[in-house]
Amino acid sequence: MIMNVFKNLYDYRELLKTSVKKEVRSKYKNSFLGVLWSFLNPLLQIIVYAIIFSLILKNKQDNYAIFLCAGLIPWTYFSISINKSAFTIIENGNIIKKVYFPREIIPISVVTAETINFLISTLIILGFVIFGGIGISKYILYYPLVLIAQYLVILAISFIISSICVYFRDLQHFIGIILQLLFYATPIVYSQDSIPPEYQWILKYNPMTYIVNAYRNIFYYKTAIDLKSIILLIIIAIGGCVCGYWIFSKLQKGFAEQL
């Protein structure tokens, strides 16, 4: 059964490749500055948040812009992927109604395309730490591991959201709100230890907390990551992907009729 899933995907690898390429390219195709937006967008966002939180709200974190950037960019990767997943099946409705291909290609290519965008954006983090005087440490070797954890978390959620949204279109709007809440429930603009102990549980049950903390350890604090939680997260995320895939494969049978 599991071998079949992978074999099917392998047979359609060309489609996966072209879909990812199209997804990445289409993002900037019609804009004048093109790929530059990959850099400008997060950069402007960081500047806005840095002004609000360090100048207006007087946050005392050293190098706040770098602190922010190490959390905000991975978050953007997460939130854009989830947001896009909510719409992607409906947007591809036309082709789903006309041709057979493994439907899971759609969420997978959305998440993978965003991963490529994230890899590009990582250059911004690197730029910040190099030119901000923090520098790069050997702990950057943990980066791929954290990325894998994040990819799997996003993929698991993407399978579920993309398929359920076909049946309940309202969910698309909820997702925007939930993501906004989750943004503040993740230590992005603040650090985890600045939160009073009675609220720590919120962060504890949020997978993005571990991921943002890990990136921040790598780039900002230059320390080892919490390896145990990341590996645990990977295991949970793999379980999540299996469940997510199962839900997706059940729901995809009705896609052509619902769209």
Next chain:
Amino acid sequence: MENYAICVKDVYKNFNVYLDKSNTIKEKILFLSRNKKEKREVLKGINLKIKQGEAVALIGTNGSGKSTLLKLMTKILYPNSGVIRINGKLTSLLELGAGFHPDFSGRENIYFNASIFGLTKKQIDAKLEDIIEFSELEEYIDNPVRTYSSGMFMRLAFAVAINVNADILLVDEILSVGDEHFQNKCIKKMLELRDKGKTMVFVTHSMDSVRKLCSRAVWLCDGQIRIDGNTNEVINKYVEETK
């Protein structure tokens, strides 16, 4: 079992036809009573076995369930009950040019379209010349598809689909592609594929092409198989009755 390419067993398919479809939760809750749906039985217990290398035509009036049956075979739709088993790689030409992107060139669209049919880059590279030649679009192949006439568009789409190396080919009412010259070419190509031992299922209203291509015809009527047998016999009865 093994020598059957397609095995359809006791298949039922219903569609829910929403008279006033509410997609949002708000509407679903507010207008519970309005959520009227009509169950429409499109297929009622279809049993059909198609041998490898057989060319079968599905005929019947509009709304008899022919296209639905094809969509079930290609796994765009799934049956409410019953089983469909497919033996071999299946390609369906339900609608030509699905997934064509108007801003990309003909060549790029060949790659994209063929990849939807599950071909790898290498396989497409090998087929590229054949596809371009078959479509007769040599000089226009690098122009964006949106500049094509509808005939050119259809020719390209058909050329891609017919050159996908599938064991089973499902074709829905697309034999009316292009001018007579191109139609004849398509029929010739399909005959060639049939002689190579490919399995084919056609849905069409053109009885002439059925006679040319198929040895067996299945007459669907109101979601059930009316007659299944030799092409000429079935067509004669069909034509007589629907006159």
